[in-house]
Amino acid sequence: MANLNDTDRDLHFFRWRLAVLVGLVLICFFVLFVRFFWLQVVRHDKFASQAEENRISIVPIVPNRGLIMDRNGVLLARNYSAYTLEITPSKIRGKLDDVINELAEIVTIKSRDRKRFKKLYEESKRFESILIRSRLTDEEVARFIVQRYRFPGVDIQARLFRQYPMGSAASHVIGYIGRMSQKDIENLTEEDEANYRGTNYIGKEGVEKSHERELHGITGYEEMEVSAGGRAIRTLSHSAPVPGNNLYLSIDIELQKVVEEAFGNRRGALVAIQPETGEVLAYVSTPTYDPNLFVEGIDQQSWDELNNSPDHPLINRPLRGAYPPGSTYKPFMALAALELGKRTPESAISDPGYFYFGNHRFRDDKVGGHGIVDMYKSIVHSCDTYYYILANDMGVNMMHDFMKKFGFGQLTGIDLAHERKGLLPSTEWKRTAFKTPEQQKWYAGETISLGIGQGYNSFTPMQLAYATAMLANGGKTRKPHLVHALENSVTREKVAVVAESREVALKPENVEVIKRAMVGVTKEGTSARIFGRAGYESAGKTGTSQVIGMKQNEKYVASRIAEKHRDHALYIAFAPVDKPTIAIALIVENGGFGATSAAPIAKKALDYHLLGKRPDKNERAYVPEVPAETEEEDDEDIEEDVVPAVGREEELSPVVPEESGSANGRKKNNSGNNGLAQ
Template sequence: MRRSEKDVERSAGIVTRRGLVLGGLQLAVMGTLGFRLRHMQVEQADEYRLLAEENRINVRLLAPQRGLIFDRNGRPIAENDQNYRVVIVREDAGDVEAVLRRLSGLIPLEEADIERTLREVARRSAFVPVTVRDQLPWEDLARVAINAPALPGVRPEVGQTRGYPLGQDFAHVIGYVGPVSDYDLSKLEHPDPLLQIPKFQIGKSGVEARMEDVLRGKAGASQIEVNAVGRVMRELSRSEGASGRNLQLTIDAGLQNFTQARLEGESAGVVVIDTRNGDIAAAVSSPSFDPNLFVRGISVADYRSLTENSYRPLASKTVQGAYPPGSTFKMVVALAGLEAGIITPDSREYCPGYLETGGRRFHCWRSGGHGMMNLTASLQQSCDVYYYEIAQKVGIDRIAAMAKRLGLGTRFDLPLSAIAEGIAPDKDWKRRSYGQEWRIGDTINASIGQGYVLASPLQLAVMTARIASGNAVMPRLIKTIDGVEQPVSAEPLGLNPRNLRAVQAGMDAVSNTNRGTGYGSRVADEALRIAGKSGTSQVRNISKAERARGVTRNDQLPWNRRDHALFVAYGPVPDPHYAVAVIVEHGGSGSGISAPIARDVLLAAMTGGVPPLSAYPSSQRDEVAARFEAMPMRPQFREKHGKSRA
C-alpha cells in the first residue's frame, strides 16, 4: 500500500529528531571524554608521571652512623666497628648448596650455617641477598673477594656494628644494642621508619636505650631503579643521613676498671661521686658481663650462665638494688635531731646494750653496751641505742624529711635502666602502703637503717657527697652532647654549718681514731685522709631463742642469709673532692669487708691511678701490694703510682 505524502513527511520528521538526539548524545559523550583526557593529560600530568616513576623507582632508607660514647677523658667506650660479612644471591648462584660448600673451604662455615642459609634462601625472593656469615676477620673477607669468580652469587660486604672495647667495665652503665623487636615497636605510637630496616639495632638497656633518640641519628635515602619484578637495576641518587650525636660521660674509664677489678669475686655495687659538681666518676656492679655478646647474638649457654648465677650479673646493683642502709643511715637521724634543735653534739645517752619499750627489747650490736655516748662517739663506735633514743624524740616524719633532703627516697633522673626510688618512710607512707598506723618500733628500726628504709648505692653516694659538701649536688652522668656541656646542679643544702661539722667530725672519728669502726681501713697519708661510716644490714630476723644461745656468726651461715656489708666515705678531709658508697651483698661486716674496698676506690679517685702504697699504714702495705698485683686490671690502666688529684 502506497503511503501518503503526509505520512512520509511525518516519518522524516521523526527520523530527523532521533538523529539529532543521537548525534547530540554522541557529541556530549565525545566532549566529556575529550575534557577528561585533557584533564588527565594536562592538568594531572605531574601526578600520573609521579605514579609512573614510582612503578620503576624505589626509595630505600639508609641507616645513619650511631653516635659514639666516650669517658670523661675522651676514651671511646662505645664505637662503631666495621662488620665484614658474606652474602649470597640465589638467582646468581645457581646451585646454592654447591656454592656454599666451596665457600666453606675459604672461611669457617659450619654445617649449621649452611643449613640456616639454605632455609633463609628458600624463604626469600631469588634476587634478595642473604647473609651467610658476618663478623668475619679481614683476611677471610679478602680470601672470598679473591676467589669471587669461582663463587657465583657470593658477595663480600662491609657494614657497621656496635662494639664495646672495654667490655664488662661499662656493661651496666652503657648497656647494649640489639635488633628491633615487635615488642620495641609496640611501645611506640609513631615509630621512626628507620626501625623498619631489617636488623636495624637500637639501645636495649642503659645509656644506649635511654639516649636512643640522641644516638640514633637521621636516615638518609637512596633512589634505585627496579625492573618489573622488583630487582635492583641501578642507583639513581643518594642522600646521606645525619649521624647520631656523640656523648661524653662523667665516668673515668681508669677508675671504673680499677673498681671493677677490686670487686672481683664479690656480689657488690660501688658508686663514686664528685662532691663538687655531682659527676659520677665510677658506677660498678659486680659481677658484670660482656655486652658484645648481646650485640652479636648471645648463645643459649652463655645466657643461661648469666641468668642462673646467684650473684645476678645482669642486674645493676648500683641503681636497681635497694637495700637496708644499716648504720650508714645514722647520719640522717643525727642531722634531723640537730636541725630540729632536739639534740646538740654534746647530748648524751646511756647504752646498756639494749632499749626496752612496749614490751619489746631492741638490742645494740654490742651486747654489753657502750655506756654513755655523745654524737661523735655514737658515730665512731656505731652505737645503736643512742639512735633508738634520739629517734623517738625527733620522730619519723622529721627523719624522713631529712633523708629526702640528703637524697634518699628519691629517684634521680639519669639515663640508666630501672633506677630504684628506695624508701624513706614516714607515717603517711605506711598508711598508704599498708593501711596501718606507724608504731614506735617502726621508728626504732628505722633509726639504724632497718625496717622499711631502703636505699641504693647511688643514693647513699649522693647522701655522703651532700654531707661532705653541704650542697645539694645532683648526680650527673652525661658530661657533654656533641661537645656541649650539660647542666650541673649543686645548690646549698641550707643546713646549719655547725651541725654538718658535728656529723663530719663523727665520720672522721670512724676512720681515724683507734676506737672507730673504720680505723682498720684508715689512710696513712694526711693529704689523702678520709672520713666514713660503716653499716651492716640484716637480711634475716634473729629470734629470742637464737639470741639466748648465741647469735650464729655470718661466716657460719649460708651465703644468702648473711648480712649485707656497707661503707660510705669521702675525702680528702677537710676539702672533700670525692664520695663513695659500697655495698657487698651478704658480705657480713661493713667495717671488715666494705671499708677496705671503699678506701682503695676513694684513693684511686683522689690519686688518679692505682693508689701509692705510701697512702697505707706500713703494716698493711705488703698485703695491699699483693692485692693490687692480683687484681685483673686492664694493662692500659695499671699504673704503679697515681698522682694526687686533690
Template sequence: MFEFRKRSTIQRKKIRLRVLVALVFVLGCFGLLIDRLWVLQVERYQGLAERADRNRIALVPIAPRRGDIVDRNGMVLARSYRDYTLEIVPAQVKNLDELITQISAVIPLTPLDIRRFKRRMGQTTRYASVMLRGNLTDDEAAVFAAHSFRFPDVNLRARWVREYPQGESAAHVVGYVGRISERDQERLEQDGVEGNYRGTDVIGKKGIEASYEAVLHGKTGWEEVEVAASGKPVQVLKRIDPIPGDTLHLSIDMGLQKMVEDLYSKGFVKEGMPERGALVALDPRNGQVLAYVSAPSYDPNLFIDGIDVENWRRLADSPEHPLIDRPVSGTFPIGSTYKPFVALAALKLGVRDPNARIPDPGYFEYGNQRFRNAGGAAYGPTNMHRALVVSSDTYFFSLGPLIGVDALHDFSQLFGFGRKTGIDLDYEKIGILPSREWKKKAFKDPRQQRWIPGETISVAVGQGYNSFTIMQLAQATSTLAADGKYIRPHLVSELENTVNKTRTPTVKQPDYQIPVSQASIRLVKDALVDVTRRGTARRSFAGAAYDSAGKTGTAQVFSLKGSKYNSRNLKRNLWDHALYMGFAPANEPKIAVALIVENGGWGASIAAPIARKVFDYWLSPKRSAQVDSVPVLELDSDEPAEDTSPDVMVPQDVPANPEDKAPEHLPDILAPVGNGSGRNGAEQRQNNE
C-alpha cells in the same frame, strides 16, 4: 540484461556501505587512541612523569656511624667499625637450603649463623632482605665478590657494627645495642623519628646506649640512585651524607673501675670466690661518677647480633644475677650508713641538743620492748658525736620517736633517698623510704596499713622498711661531702660533636642547696672523721696519708628475734650485707663512695677496706692500681661487735614500690633449633616481645 545491471548497482551500494562502516570504525578507533594519548600526554602528564621518575630513581638510606663512648681518659668503651654482610631476600630464592649449602662452600657458615638467619626470617616478611652472615673479613668479602656471578640473589653489603673492647668491664654503664624490635619500631613511630632509622638495624637497649640513643645514633643520609629496568643501580644522581652520632665522654675512670671490679672478682670472704655487690664513686664537686661497679657483670658483645640460648640461660638463670644493674636496680637496707642523715634530721628539727649526753646502758626501752645494741655493748652517757663514732644503736633508737617517720621521710628525700637521683640511666628504682602514707598504699590489709611507733625505731638505724639503692646512698654521701649542695649525678660529662669537634657539658650547676646549717653538717662530718681515726673503721684506715670521713654499716637480711648473730651457723645467703659510705680528703672532698658486699658479713671488716683502696688509688699522684692483697675474713677469729642489733625489725614480703615496675628489655634470643619454629622458635619469639 536489465537484471544484471540491477544486481551490479545493489552490490556497489553494499560495498560503499561496508567501506563507509569500516571507515567510521577506523576513524572511531583512531579517535579513541588520540583521546587516550591526549589524556596521558597532556591531562595526566605531570603525575605520570613523577611516577616514571620514581620508578627510575630509588631513594637509598645511608646509615650513620654510631657515636663512640670513651672514659675520662679517652679509653674506648664502645665503638663502631665497618664490616661486610651477606644478605638474602627469601622470596627470590626457590631452594633456600640448597643456596645456603652452595654459599657455605665459598664462605664459611656456622650453625649459629644459620640459626640467626632463620630466626630473622621468622621475624620479618619474605620480601625483606635478611642477613645470612656478618663480620666478613676483607679477604672473605673479596672471595665472595669474585664468585658473586654464581649467586645473583645474594647481596654483599657493608654495615656499621658495634663493638665493646672492654668486655665485661663497665658493662652495666655502657649497656648494649640490639636489633630493632616491633616495640622499638612502635616507639620510633610515636616519637616521629622512624625516618631517621631507615637503613639502621640496631638501637640502644641498655645503659648509656639506651639513655643517649638520640645523640649516639646520628642522622641518616640518602642517595638518589638511577635504577635500570633490571633493578640494578646505574648511577648516583644526588647524595646527602649521613651525620655521625656524637662521641660521649664519660666521667668514669677505667683504671679505678677495673681495680674495684678486680677486688670483687677475687672475693673478700674467701679468695678466688667472686662476690656480689655494687660500688659507686662520685666527685662531690661536680656530680661526676668516677666508678660504677655492678658485680658480677656480663659481656655486652654477646647481645649485638642476638644472644644464643645457651649463653642467655647461663646469664638469666645464674643465682648471681649478673644482668641486674645493682647500683640503680638493686634495693637494700643500708644499716648504720643511714645514721649520719638521721643525725642531721635531728639537728634540723631541733629534737635534741647534740651535746646532751644520753644514757646508753646497752639497750633502749620503748613500751614493753627492749631494743639492744649490737654485741650487747653499753657506751654509757653518749652525745651525738660519740654515738656516730661508736655506732651506738641505743642513741639512734631513741631519736626515732622524737623525729617521727614522716619528718624523717621528708628530710631524707632532700638527700636523694626514696626518689630517683637523676642519674643518666634508665630504669632507676625509687626503692622504699617509709612513711605513714606509704604504708597505707603499700598494704591492702587494713591491719597492716597502720604505722606502729616501734617501726620508727628500726627505721632510724637503717633497717625496717628502708630499702635504698647504692646510687641513692652514694648521692646522699656526695651531697653531705659537698656541705648540702645537691648536684645531679651523671655518667656522661661531655657531648662531643664529631663534625665540628665542639664539646657540651651535660651538667653545669647544682640543683639546690639543702636547708640545713653548716654547723650541723660540720658536726656530723667531724664525727665521721673520727670513725676512721678511732671508731669502727679505724683499722681499715690506719696509716692512710690523708684524712677521710666515713661510716660502716651492717644490714640484716632476716630478723634475729633477739638471738645472737653467728655467721658460722648460717648459709651464706643469710649473712648480713656489708656496707660503707665515706669521702676523702675530709676537709676538701674529691671523692665520695658508697658500696655494698651482698651477704659479705660486716661493714668494718669487709666493706671499709674496699673504700680504703678506692681512696688510695684516687688520691695517689699517679693513680696506679696495685691490688696486691684482698681483705679476707678469718672465720676462726672472734666476730666483731658490729653495728647490727638483734632486735631490729626486718620485714618479710614487703610490697615493691609500684613506680619501680619499669619494663625490662628481653634481648633477641636465638633458638637452638634450626628451623626457627615450634616450642623453641615461635613461642620463644613470642616470649621475647
C-alpha cells in the same frame, strides 16, 4: 498497502533502536571522559607522585655510631670494620634458597644466619642488600672471591661493627647495642622513624640506650632509579650521613677497674660521685658480664649461664638493687636531729645496751652498752640505742620529710634507664601501699628500727651515694650524671655537660659536726684499723644491714645461716674532708661487717683517686671468714655496728606483704634476692 505500513513501522523501530544505541554509546563515552578527566586532571598530582615513587627509591645510608670514652679519652666502645656477605634479591638468578645452599658450601652459614636473613628479607625491599653472614674470616673472603662469578647478586661488603675493648669492665655503665626488635621499632617516635631507616642496631642497655640519639647520628640516603622489576638502574642523588656524637663519660675507667678487682668474686655495688659537679667517677655492679656477647645476638649457652646464675650478673645493682642502709643512715639521722632542733651535739644518753619500747626490748650492738653517748660518740662507735630513742622522738613522718630532701626514696634522675625508686616510709605511704585497715595502720614500734637504717627503709646504692655527696658538699650538688662531654665527630668540638644544681638548706655548723664525727669513725671508730694510716683525711661510716628476721633473743651466727641470708656490708665515705673531690657509697652483699668487707674496698678506691696508688697485684681480694659461733660484740677490739636481732611482735610489726619486707629490727626480704629487682 499493508506491506507499506509494515515497512514504515519497521523503519521507525529501527531508527528508535539506533537512537537508543547511539545514546548509550554517547553516555558510555561521557562516563569514560569524566573518569579520564578525574584521573588525568583532578588526581594528576597524586598519581604522578606514585609513578615517580615507583620509578625512584630512597636507599638509606646508615651513619657511623659515635664512640664512647672515659673522662681521660680511653676507648670504651668503638667501631671496627669487618667483611660481610650480602645478597641483593632482585639480582639473584634462580631460587634464593638454592643460592644460599650453594654459598654454604663455600662459607659457613649456620641455621641462625638463615633465620636472620629470612626475617630481614621479609622486612626489606628486593633491591636492598641483605646480610647473610657477618665478620667473615680472611680465608672465607678469599674462597668466595674465587667463586664470585657463580653468584650474581651476592657480594662482600665492608661494614662497621661495635666492640667493647674493655670487656666486662664497666659493662653496666656502657651497656651494649643489639639488633632492632619489633618492640624497638614501635617505640620510635615519628621523627625517629625516618632517621632509623636501614638501621639494624640500637642501644639496648646502659648509656648505649640512654644516649641513643646522640650516638646514632643522622641517616643519609641515595636516590635510586629502579626498573619495574625493582632493579637499580642508576643513582640520581646522594646525601652523606652524619656520624653520631662521641661521648666522654665521667667515669675514670682505671678507678673503675681498681674497684671491680677489689670486689673479687663477691656480689655488690659501688658508686663514686664528684660532690661539686655530680659526675659519677665509678659505677660498679658485680658480677659483671661481657657486653660483646650481645652485639650480634647472644648464643643460648651464654644466655643461660648469665640468666640462670644465682649471682644475677645482669642486674644493674646501683640502680635496681634496693637495700636497707643500716648504720650508714645514722649520720643523716644525726643531721636531721640538729637541723630540726631535736638534739644538740652535746645532748647525751646513758646506753645500757638496749632500748625498751612498751614491753619490747631493742638490743644495742654492744653487750652492756656504750655508757654515756653524745652525738659524736653515737656516730664514731655506732650506738644503736641513741638512734632508737632519736627515731622515737622524731616520728616516721618527720624523718621522711627530711630524708626526702637528700634523695632517699626518690629518683636521682641519673642518665640511665630503669632507675628504681626505693622506699622511704611514711604513714601516707603505708595507707596507699596496703589493702586492709590493719595493714594500713602505722605502729609506733615500726618507727624505732628506722633510726638505724632498718625496717621499711630500702634505698639504692645510687641514692646513698648521692646523699653522701650532698652531705660532703654542705647540702649542695648537681644531678648525678655519667656523660662528661659531647664531641662532634666531624668538627671535634667538645661541649661539656653541666647538670642542674640541687641544694638543701643546711647550717654549716651542723654539717661540720657530722663531718668531724665521720672523720672520727676513720681515726678511732669502726673503720680506724682500715684508714688509720691512709695518708689523707677521710670521713666515713660503716654499716651492716640484715637480710632476714630472727626470733626474740636469737643470736646471729653467720656459720649457721645460708650465705645468701647473711648480713650485707656497707660503707659511705668522702675525701679530702675540707674540700671533697669524691663521695662513695658501696655494699657487699652478704659480706658481713661493713668494717671488714666494705671499708677495705672504699680504701682502695680512695687510695687510687687521691694518691694514684694501685693495690698490690699479689694482694688477695679480702674475703671475710665465717665468724665462729661466738658473739662478735663480746670482743672489745671488734666494736661493730651490727643491727640487733629483735623478736617479731604483732603489736609492733603487723604482717607485711612480699613487696615491702618487715620492720621488726631485722630486715626481712621476702623476695629471696637480697633486695634486687629482677
